[in-house]
Amino acid sequence: xKHANVALFVPHNGCLHQCxxxxxxxxxxxxxxxxxxxxIEAVQTAQRSLQEIQSAEIAxxxxxxxxxxxxxxxxxxxAAAPFVGKDGFAGIRISTRPDAIxxxxxxLLKRYGVSSIELGAQSMDDRVLDxxxxxxxxxxxxxASAQIRAYGFSLGLQMMTGLxxxxxxxxxxxxRRLAALKPDTIRIYxxxxxxxxxxxxxxxxxxxxxxxxxxxVSLCAELxxxxxxxxxxxxxxxxxxxxxxxxxxxxxxxxxxxxELCESHRFYNKVYKCLKDDMDIGFTIKIRVNPKDxxxxxxxxxxxLTALTQMxxxxxxxxxxxxxxxxxxxxxx
Ligand code: SF4
Numbered sequence: 001x002k003h004a005n006v007a008l009f010v011p012h013n014g015c016l017h018q019c020x021x022x023x024x025x026x027x028x029x030x031x032x033x034x035x036x037x038x039x040i041e042a043v044q045t046a047q048r049s050l051q052e053i054q055s056a057e058i059a060x061x062x063x064x065x066x067x068x069x070x071x072x073x074x075x076x077x078x079a080a081a082p083f084v085g086k087d088g089f090a091g092i093r094i095s096t097r098p099d100a101i102x103x104x105x106x107x108l109l110k111r112y113g114v115s116s117i118e119l120g121a122q123s124m125d126d127r128v129l130d131x132x133x134x135x136x137x138x139x140x141x142x143x144a145s146a147q148i149r150a151y152g153f154s155l156g157l158q159m160m161t162g163l164x165x166x167x168x169x170x171x172x173x174x175x176r177r178l179a180a181l182k183p184d185t186i187r188i189y190x191x192x193x194x195x196x197x198x199x200x201x202x203x204x205x206x207x208x209x210x211x212x213x214x215x216x217v218s219l220c221a222e223l224x225x226x227x228x229x230x231x232x233x234x235x236x237x238x239x240x241x242x243x244x245x246x247x248x249x250x251x252x253x254x255x256x257x258x259x260e261l262c263e264s265h266r267f268y269n270k271v272y273k274c275l276k277d278d279m280d281i282g283f284t285i286k287i288r289v290n291p292k293d294x295x296x297x298x299x300x301x302x303x304x305l306t307a308l309t310q311m312x313x314x315x316x317x318x319x320x321x322x323x324x325x326x327x328x329x330x331x332x333x
Contacts, residue, residue: 003055005093006046008034008076009062016067017097017135019122020164020202023194023248033072036079043083057116058083059093064120066109067100077112084113091115095158099136101144106151117148118156118187123163123170124177131165133198138177145181156235157183161219162191162211162253164202168219175223179230186227187236190216192245192252200250213261216253221265237262257300264296267328268304271297272311274330281312284333288320297328 011033034042043058058080065073083089094109095118109117123129124138141157148155157178161171178186193203193210202208211219220237227234238258239245245254255261271287279285289297297317298305308315316333323329 003057004046005057005059005061006042006089007059007061008039008042010034010060010065010068010076011063017133018198019134020132020198021160021191021194023197033068034076036075039076039079043080043089047087056089057091057093058089059095061093061095063095064097064100065094066096066105074108074112077109077114081112084115093118093156095120095156097136098140098144101147103147106147106153109153110151114153116154116156116184118158118185119144119148120158121174121178122158122160123166124174125166125170128163128166128170132163141178142181145183149182154185155181155183156185156187157181158187158189159223160189160191161223162216164191164199164208168215171219171223172226175226179227179232183232185233185235188220188223188234189236189239190220190253190258192239192254193250194245195248195250203251210252213253213255217255217258217261217265220258221262221269224262225266260296261300264299264304267293267296268299268307271304271308271328271330274328275308275313279313279330279332282314284314284316286316286318286331286333288318288323288329288331290323290325290327291319291321292325293323293328294319 039058046056060076077092080092084091092112092114093116094114098119098121101117101119119141121138121141122132122134124141126137129137145155145157159171159174159178161168190211191199193199193208199208203210224234224237236259239254241256275285287297294317299307305315305317320329
């Protein structure tokens with residue numbers, strides 16, 4: 001089933017904090033908070049293409065939705081609520097901070113047809129949260145997640161890699177603790193240094209080194225594998241490209257096809273492990289993959305093929321629709 005979000009970006013307004021990495025204005029690509037009229041127009045525009053889409057959610061992203069001024073929040077929900085249940089609109093999705101959730105807010109969200117709540121957890125290490133001025137603790141992530149699930153909402157959690165003061169092992173630990181909260185979805189964002197942030201100052205002074213792209217790809221490929229192994233859908237890997245992101249991005253592991261790089265890296269790891277365990281160098285090896293996986297299997301600019309060849313394997317990738325997505329079959333010729 002084709003699914004889409006009608007995304008409305010709520011900027012920094014509701015947030016009383018200033019996280020080290022956040023330049024919300026650039027990331028959302030908008031400075032002005034949407035009005036009820038904007039919500040109605042966006043949904044009506046989306047309705048015209050809904051025959052092809054089949055299922056959609058009205059999504060308020062980008063800020064701390066439940067922390068914006070209460071009257072504004074209700075007016076946005078009132079504009080969106082009448083569309084829920086009609087023309088394929090399954091519900092309303094919001095994103096917010098863990099400390100902006102309580103039972104009263106959850107009851108209110110329920111009343112207006114909100115179906116999914118995403119929490120920006122970012123890390124489950126209190127020291128890392130503190131270093132990055134998040135203004136909440138890991139215990140608050142746990143409490144808010146439990147409340148969201150108890151009210152019957154779909155739970156989404158967002159984490160970041162390469163945060164100031166974090167390590168790859170720390171990010172894996174965050175992933176394990178987030179998985180234990182049984183979210184339905186996860187988003188993973190590698191930390192990018194944006195202009196006019198505290199992280200920019202830390203980077204310029206040499207106190208913070210962003211991850212290299214290769215490093216971030218390798219870590220995020222591992223995280224992707226971990227979450228999928230836990231049956232948790234990773235619905236986003238890497239920040240969306242916007243003109244504002246392009247303009248204000250100073251350093252860090254950003255790539256327009258970041259997820260594709262991670263999936264390709266994961267494919268390579270699996271193939272390499274299989275060859276290392278079962279195949280001697282010198283054989284010509286045929287690797288059958290689903291046609292939809294061929295670019296992942298080969299890697300960007302045939303990187304995977306080149307790496308395997310350099311290791312002494314003579315490899316041919318063959319497309320075979322009988323092979324399940326994400327799987328492969330190896331035969332020595
Ligand atoms: S909580 Fe979200 S909106 Fe607020 S400063 Fe941090 S990242 Fe930005």
